[in-house]
Amino acid sequence: MNATTPIPWPKPSEEVNARASFGAIFEHAPIAAARCDSRGFILEINPAFKRSLGDPQGWRLCELASELDREEMNSALHEVFSSQRSGIAVETAAADDPESTIKWTLWQQQNAWGTRDQVIVVADKIRTPDAADENQLQSQRWQAIGRLAGGIVHDFNNLLTGVLLYCDLLLTSLDGRDRRRRYGNEIRSAIVQASGLIGQLLVFARPKSLSARPLSLNETVESMRDLIARLIGENIKLDLHLDPDLGQVNIDPAQAQQVLLNLVLNARDALPKGGRITVQTHNCQFQPITAIPKPVPFPCVLLTVGDNGKGMNAETRQRLFEPFFTTKNAGEGTGLGLTTVRSIVTSHRGLIHFESEPEQGTRVLVLFPRASPEPTAIVLSSSPVSQTSTAEHTKESQL
8 A cells, every 4th residue: 555545434333333432441440531522521430430420411521620730731632632742641639539549541532533532531630548547557567667676676685695705705805905805895895785675676566565554754853864964965955844743654664764764865856056945744635636525634744855956857857757767967866766755655555756856956745644543734635646635744743
């Protein structure tokens, strides 16, 4: 066939068969598909489109997008019909669900006479993950870390024990004036740090502490006062405001120390040029927001660690509890500190909340159920603890 040979018109039977074949594909396709005319009106939809986006036949296609995206949708249709593009992909927010986006793919449909007067549209509606989805994803990450920790901790601890034993034997064989003892002590220090990292991983493998007992967080703070002062340095002032009538909480003492130490060290790292770290304890009552009218508040203990450092932006706050996420330089942090703190707090039926803005400092509020009810304090809502409510609580506690 040469270039001048005319293209034969399709035979009626071929045209009918082609239309029937296309109609069957259109009808039974598992993806949402529709046909629109040159003005953007929806002429036909398949069942998958109806299940995903309802039954908008007779509507204009742009009406399925949010008002802010309708101009972009109309522009895409114009480009396709004017043959500027044979096909185009557009992503818009859904008109009926601002939490969802729709990915549209549009291309021209040619009829049997070669006229391009319609557009085929394929739509893929995607719902933005909500807070529950994010929490489930975070839970799955922690479970994965727990399985990892449970699988390696036994063998790794055996290796560390052997290395530590041989290191101690080496140190005892060296004279006290031998300068090689310094290298041996550095090796031993590195082994101890490795053991501490394994201890943090063990928190994921042991969701509940077996040695929890009634404990006043004031005792934890007072017992660590000197250690904290040495760790934060002379250019940072430590302020303690401890409620003398503080109730007790059921917690493992070592884990209580770990929570406090991690929060204080994070505050220290936010103060490279010096500043102030404040540790406060208070009695309070927590009132959950539930469908039950007037739920009974229950007594809690509130631990607050604040600093006047560089603070954090919203993106950093959202990722604080991700395993191995850290804003510190390489080699300066493992990214497990706050993840460990959250795991300890939640395993003791507690809550943790961060308040922070860039250059405005940070406050961490940790809430534990009280071991024995005692009359005190204001009522905290189950919504995130606001800075105002906590300030009012502090004021009332000092009256």
